[in-house]
Amino acid sequence: MISAGNDIVSLTATNVTRTKSPEFYSKIISPAEKALFDTLDQEVLPFHRFVWLLWSVKESAFKYLHRLDPNIVFTPVKFEVNSIAVPPFYSYTESGTEEITGAGFGDLPVFNATVVFAGKKLFSRIIIHYEFVSSVVNHTEDFNEIYWGIKRIGNTSYKYQSAAVRDFALVKLREVSGRDNISFHKNENDVPILLCHDKLMETPISLSHHGQWIAFSFQNPVIAKSSPSASL
Amino acid sequence: MTRQEILDELKKVISPYTTNKELLAGITEETDLIKDLKINSANLVDIIIDAEAKYNIEIDYDSADKMINVGTCMDVISEKINERG
Numbered sequence: 215m216i217s218a219g220n221d222i223v224s225l226t227a228t229n230v231t232r233t234k235s236p237e238f239y240s241k242i243i244s245p246a247e248k249a250l251f252d253t254l255d256q257e258v259l260p261f262h263r264f265v266w267l268l269w270s271v272k273e274s275a276f277k278y279l280h281r282l283d284p285n286i287v288f289t290p291v292k293f294e295v296n297s298i299a300v301p302p303f304y305s306y307t308e309s310g311t312e313e314i315t316g317a318g319f320g321d322l323p324v325f326n327a328t329v330v331f332a333g334k335k336l337f338s339r340i341i342i343h344y345e346f347v348s349s350v351v352n353h354t355e356d357f358n359e360i361y362w363g364i365k366r367i368g369n370t371s372y373k374y375q376s377a378a379v380r381d382f383a384l385v386k387l388r389e390v391s392g393r394d395n396i397s398f399h400k401n402e403n404d405v406p407i408l409l410c411h412d413k414l415m416e417t418p419i420s421l422s423h424h425g426q427w428i429a430f431s432f433q434n435p436v437i438a439k440s441s442p443s444a445s446l
Numbered sequence: 447m448t449r450q451e452i453l454d455e456l457k458k459v460i461s462p463y464t465t466n467k468e469l470l471a472g473i474t475e476e477t478d479l480i481k482d483l484k485i486n487s488a489n490l491v492d493i494i495i496d497a498e499a500k501y502n503i504e505i506d507y508d509s510a511d512k513m514i515n516v517g518t519c520m521d522v523i524s525e526k527i528n529e530r531g
Binding site for chain 2: 223227228229232237238241242269273287288289290291292371372404424
């Protein structure tokens with residue numbers, strides 16, 4: 215069940231007042247998740263950030279599972295986040311973050327969450343910065359083989375975001391795999407796939423962009439198979 | 447409301463969330479909100495909330511699931527307007 219799922223939300227591109235309105239958040243979070251919020255330290259995780267944390271985790275989980283089962287539909291309230299652990303001594307990073315990459319999350323101050331959809335449980339690691347919420351999910355709690363990156367960009371047009379996140383991910387892919395000539399394509403379900411010298415790579419990858427932020431995550435191993443199955 | 451009236455109003459609802467105004471002007475029922483209009487998924491809830499306010503309707507989760515392209519959005523809105531009476 216190896217897949218990849220990530221998401222990034224630019225908090226500066228969200229509407230704080232609207233997010234706090236029940237008409238809005240009730241489309242994203244369930245009553246049980248609202249009850250979960252009431253158990254958390256709200257100075258550490260104000261409601262606006264809580265809602266977008268949940269959105270991000272749910273979107274990541276959807277991407278992870280949709281790659282495996284293209285028939286899955288994204289209904290946010292049906293992806294239920296049932297635990298959130300706040301990192302010790304947590305405080306927001308207000309500035310200085312332009313680009314971060316990693317393999318696993320080591321000692322980084324990340325939030326841990328679990329999310330369940332149709333009986334399938336996934337684990338998530340979330341970085342909350344002053345300007346963004348970014349999440350990655352996995353089917354186990356071991357994230358050491360998951361490579362990820364987050365970067366600020368200067369142009370928020372869709373075309374630029376889309377190209378920038380691919381270029382950003384390719385740098386890490388080349389570094390990890392030791393191969394160049396890697397290219398992005400999409401399969402018949404509009405899911406991103408990777409080819410290396412026209413051979414399909416067994417490297418599930420997930421891309422996300424919102425506002426001035428782009429992010430990727432992918433799983434090792436990087437192994438080329440014999441035949442491509444891409445819509446080129 | 448006629449289907450054309452729903453489409454005209456739907457364009458106004460979608461407009462703030464897409465930068466592709468040229469495509470928006472020429473949308474068809476097959477136009478996909480994410481793939482074609484490049485609307486960020488984080489804005490899909492905004493569109494549902496704005497549509498609810500615009501048409502004085504309530505869109506439940508299962509109906510929201512169907513709102514993938516312009517035609518299915520119009521179907522859901524039309525259905526909810528009829529239910530409202």
